[in-house]
Amino acid sequence: MQVSHNPNMHIPEPERFRSRPYLDVLDKNSTTQRCRINNDAIHAMHASAARHYPLEACGLLIGRMDAQGWFIDEAREVANLNDERAADRFILDPQAYQKTDRQLAGSGREIVGIYHSHPDCPAKPSPTDLAAAWDGFAYIIVSTCNGVAADTRCWALNETGERFLSINMQDLPATGD
Ligand SMILES: [Zn+2]
Numbered sequence: 051m052q053v054s055h056n057p058n059m060h061i062p063e064p065e066r067f068r069s070r071p072y073l074d075v076l077d078k079n080s081t082t083q084r085c086r087i088n089n090d091a092i093h094a095m096h097a098s099a100a101r102h103y104p105l106e107a108c109g110l111l112i113g114r115m116d117a118q119g120w121f122i123d124e125a126r127e128v129a130n131l132n133d134e135r136a137a138d139r140f141i142l143d144p145q146a147y148q149k150t151d152r153q154l155a156g157s158g159r160e161i162v163g164i165y166h167s168h169p170d171c172p173a174k175p176s177p178t179d180l181a182a183a184w185d186g187f188a189y190i191i192v193s194t195c196n197g198v199a200a201d202t203r204c205w206a207l208n209e210t211g212e213r214f215l216s217i218n219m220q221d222l223p224a225t226g227d
Pocket residue numbers: 166167168175176179191
């Protein structure tokens with residue numbers, strides 16, 4: 051399955067990912083919530099992440115959510131407004147967010163998450179990612195190494211909003227054809 055880790059690829063892990071502030075970002079508990087995502091959305095995220103390497107790509111995850119988790123059928127790239135630190139920070143264009151939100155109004159689909167890439171770093175959230183995270187959103191991180199997607203993982207805030215839970219990703223069959 052494409053959403054899993056590519057075992058042939060070595061993903062560098064900078065020292066900071068083993069530091070206390072980074073480890074404190076992760077909640078080790080598990081959840082029954084799942085992130086179901088279709089192949090088109092995975093392809094779009096991987097292409098976006100590869101295109102921007104060695105800088106960070108970011109975009110919106112569109113679909114719907116319920117008590118079981120997230121159903122994502124589209125990943126829509128959005129400009130990363132952070133020019134100065136585009137290698138390790140992203141600022142998603144708020145105007146693009148609002149435009150997409152307006153377009154989707156009344157469609158039954160909505161923005162349910164955000165993806166971004168981690169060039170030459172694990173697909174694990176950072177303290178900066180935690181500080182920017184919204185309750186109820188799915189956060190997909192694509193690790194890119196040597197310009198290709200090496201690992202793709204999904205995260206969401208836990209009940210207290212203080213840490214990220216790891217969310218299992220599953221293929222969502224294509225619909226409508
Ligand atoms: Zn990040």
